[in-house]
Amino acid sequence: MKKKMLLGAFILCAWSAIGAEEDFFFEEGTITQRLEESVVTTERFETNVRNTPKNITIVTRDDIEKKGAKSVIEALKGVPGANAKNSFGFGSIDLRGQGAANHSNTLILVDGIRQNPVDMGGARVNNIDIANVERIEVIPGGGSVLYGDGAVGGVVNIVTRTAAATEGYRSIFAEAGKNSLLGYGVNFGEKLTDSLLLQLNYTDRNNSGYRDNGDYDTENIEVGLKYMLSDTDTVSYKYGHYEEAYGLPGSLKKNDLGDDLDEGRSWTKSPRKHAEYITDSHTLSYGTKINNSLEFMIDGNYKKSDYDSVDEGEANTAYDNSQYMIKPKLKLSYGEGSHVIFGYDYYKGDSEVKDYFGSPVDRDLEKSSDSVFALNTYSWKKFQFIQGVRYEKTDYDLKADQTLEPGKTYTDMDSSNTAVELAVNYLYSDTGSAYISYTNGFRTPNTGELSRASEDIKEQTHEYFEVGLKDVIFDSFVSASVFKAYTEDEIYYDKVNYVNTNLEGESEKVGVELFAEQYLGRLTLSETFTYIETEMQDGPYEGKEVPGVPKYSFNLGADYQFTSKLRGNTSINYVGESYYNSDFNNEADKMDDYITVDIKAAYDFQNGLEIYAGIDNIFAEEYYEYAGYYYSSSSGDNYYYYPAPERTYYAGFKYNF
Helix, strand or coil: CHHHHHHHHHHHHHHHHCCCCCCCCECHHHHHHHHHCEECCCCCCCEECCCCCCCCEEEEHHHHHHHCCCCHHHHCCCCCCEEEECHHHCCEEEECCCHHHHHHHEEEEECCEECCCCCCCCCCHHHCCHHHEEEEEEEECCCHHHHCCCCCCEEEEEEEHHHHCCCCEEEEEEEEECCCEEEEEEEEEEECCCCEEEEEEEEEEEECCCCCCCCEEEEEEEEEEEEECCCCEEEEEEEEEEEEEEECCCCEEHHHHCCCCCCCCCCCCCCCEEEEEEEEEEEEEEEEEEECCEEEEEEEEEEEEEEEEEECCCEEEEEEEEEEEEEEEEEEEEECCEEEEEEEEEEEEEEEEEEECCEEEEEEEEEEEEEEEEEEEEEECCEEEEEEEEEEEEEEEEEECCCCCCCCCCCCEEEEEEEEEEEEEECCCCCCEEEEEEEEEEECCCHHHHHCECCCCCCEEEEEEEEEEEEEECCEEEEEEEEEEEEECCEEEECCCCEEEECCCEEEEEEEEEEEEEEECCEEEEEEEEEEEEEECCCCCCCCCCCCCCCEEEEEEEEEECCCCEEEEEEEEEECCECCECCCCCCCCCECCEEEEEEEEEEECCCCEEEEEEEECCCCCCCEEEEEEEEECCCEEEEEEEECCCCEEEEEEEEEC
């Protein structure tokens, strides 16, 4: 481990050593630009990083291209407070130590539209074409007032070029690599008239995968129309179609991997189990500036998803999910830097299940919610005072036969919850801001959790206390925060009894998040450090750590512009040890820490053509992005692992025309 870290640090330093005879210089405007970057997630009306009293991180289009990121997950490596993984092939983002439940406790948005499904499936982050991403806004611990249910760890909003662009663009790309990787696509935007913009984005990717039966084939199509009714009025429509076909290699037991957990990592016990997933999404948005004090925006979305899996041609699971949502918002500005936002949310999700692991079932599980919210920002001298409140009423309509859960009665239920946000932001200098904030929020059960529950599940609640700072210090952009979070009645899956339930007791998380970035002429350096201390405060697991949450993680990055055409990038990513997922008793040993080193290079011919190549996990570290443990009186110790890929490589080209 130490050797790999030292070698990775050597590669990182090598970028700066080459061309060292040239003078470096501090580009102050580039650093302060981080503070002025636009944010739409926090309000859905544009603000900037400095005026946001949260530890927000913006991953820009330029950041994505410098990293050579091939997915949203890769783009998020190095974001403080975020643990992004390619778990199960779909991708998962854990904000502030949510552990195994991150798929339900981190809210994923695309252009402000909720991606978390009504069931337990989690947002399929790898659906999103990275070539069509304009920026990614990450807000750990934030979003409960504006977005309500599910924003426990925070919010990740992926803003696409389809939504952000106001001018034309054209590009094509193709790439190939290890494990039969082959990808190609086109991104096209054309102004048909001075007022009408047409956008088309298409991507196709095929990959045989690291493991046997680990193939992963995807196709992504997005079509958008944006019409400027006037200088102040815009209406837009976006259609998205996504298909994926993939193998399901499943988990491996400890005996399958040997004593050192490094034998037969690519093997599978399910050589013929595969699945298909298809999604169609329609989004309609309208925005207008009524006058200098009043702005109005409304978003509407309908999405339908079909899933079907087959195990050796027999056992079949099939379900259909649908989602409807509408969200109007009104922003009233009433003074210098002061405004209030009023909004209403309607959401309805439906899951219809006809087959479950080969057994015919008849389940129609519906969850709907109505919410009203208000968020006020009052500015006085160098201070900003933020107050927000949300009231949300959730209703369930659960219709199901008794095939899946004999003897269980599925009953309708409802829930009413409130979220509150209070913050003070102090703009103490031209570049610096310091803030203190309090947030409480909630998560209600999804339909999948209620359908496999031993008893009625209560809503999960959480509280955050946070202080933070953003500034330019010693020629470096710096962002730092310290937080304490409490979660009560956490919803989790009991692997011993195979049911969903509430975790008895309250958990506490105390964390520190640090990010720094230096611009030294052709060299850009970045450093991220995250520390999270977890403990159960009471209940049967009092004094135990929350499983699946590493205490330490850090990322070191270097990007060097060798010439006006050649650029190189190195990233060192460390994830500390943690207890196995589901090991609430902390009975088993901790999973080992791991470190990966990635290296990328790109050459821009400056005629529209760029070629690029990269090696991920260059030292072939053997690690597991997901591993679990539980003890059963009937079967004893149960360990299960999902191996992560070792060394992979790729090369490709992009042409802008």
